[in-house]
Amino acid sequence: MKPAFTASRTSIKLRGKAVAGAEDRQLKITGFDQDALCRSSVLCIGAGGLISHIAPTLVRKGIGRITLLDGDVVEASNLNRQRFYTKDIGKSKALALAENLKPECIATTVIRGIGFRVEEAIARGIDLQCSVVVCGVDNNPARVLASRYFRFQGTPVIFTGVSRDGDCGYVFVQETCGPCICCIYPDLANDDRYPCPGTPAIADILQAVGSLAVYAVDTLLMRRVRTWNYRRISLSDGSGDGASVIKYRPGCQMFSFPATEWWDRIHMREPELQVEHGEKEYPGDARILSELDAN
Numbered sequence: 001m002k003p004a005f006t007a008s009r010t011s012i013k014l015r016g017k018a019v020a021g022a023e024d025r026q027l028k029i030t031g032f033d034q035d036a037l038c039r040s041s042v043l044c045i046g047a048g049g050l051i052s053h054i055a056p057t058l059v060r061k062g063i064g065r066i067t068l069l070d071g072d073v074v075e076a077s078n079l080n081r082q083r084f085y086t087k088d089i090g091k092s093k094a095l096a097l098a099e100n101l102k103p104e105c106i107a108t109t110v111i112r113g114i115g116f117r118v119e120e121a122i123a124r125g126i127d128l129q130c131s132v133v134v135c136g137v138d139n140n141p142a143r144v145l146a147s148r149y150f151r152f153q154g155t156p157v158i159f160t161g162v163s164r165d166g167d168c169g170y171v172f173v174q175e176t177c178g179p180c181i182c183c184i185y186p187d188l189a190n191d192d193r194y195p196c197p198g199t200p201a202i203a204d205i206l207q208a209v210g211s212l213a214v215y216a217v218d219t220l221l222m223r224r225v226r227t228w229n230y231r232r233i234s235l236s237d238g239s240g241d242g243a244s245v246i247k248y249r250p251g252c253q254m255f256s257f258p259a260t261e262w263w264d265r266i267h268m269r270e271p272e273l274q275v276e277h278g279e280k281e282y283p284g285d286a287r288i289l290s291e292l293d294a295n
Helices: 034-038 055-061 093-104 118-123 140-152 185-191 201-222 258-266 286-290
Strands: 006-007 011-015 041-045 065-068 110-114 130-135 157-162 168-174 230-232 242-244
Touching: 011 093, 034 201, 055 093, 055 201, 065 093, 065 242, 093 110, 093 140, 118 140, 130 140, 130 201, 140 157, 140 185, 157 201, 168 201, 201 230
Parallel strands: 041 065, 041 130, 065 110, 130 157
Antiparallel strands: 006 011, 011 110, 157 168, 168 230, 230 242
16 A cells, blocks of 8 residues: 655655546546546646646646645745645745645645755756646746756646736747747846845736646647647736747757757756847747746
């Protein structure tokens, strides 16, 4: 019999409990494949605002395994929008979210919480194999690393972000080949900024973006239809909403070096490469790029 709980100071592993009949209604959705979902695994980079509105839905659908990566701790200011409670203040976000997800499971989902940033997890050689990655962090260096690292691994990545004013957000699906996150936001590769503590944040835009991200996960794991790889949404102005198919950007230098060189540089822990970029062909929303806050 497998243990339902294993833990250390930096990681935790839990197992959900199956609830008979809990999945009945979603089985009626065209293209939904419960077996495919139960065989699949999702890695969530971050365990803050966006992932707090993505991970609970994934476990309620019955995902086979979910792994949460985050090096931060819970603060009181997180409670207005993240899946934490007063009991969690001061705890690792990854470990606390893993514990809070367990009661929401409808299947024997394996839940892993790892209290490291993605950079640290890669450097330590932690097993990050999965079916799909969801990137819900609030900084561009981690987005760039995720784009490069998981492209080399042959794993699709769903990128998410919201503007600082809490009005708009985006979801971009980076498949195993084709356009990458820098094909739409070329300035990302040179942006080494981290958000300042105390930036504005609210739950409503996180819920809207989270729903699109969860749907994108389904389309990568089963036969639910998706005709876009980029979605944007604005709460205040519907004219800012839309869906697009972003194509490979000629001259995008995210992967201009051989894959083996990227791999060597990642594992040697060298500083991020500074690459040149051209003009954007797709404007997107300048607020999302310049004022990101995913937590």
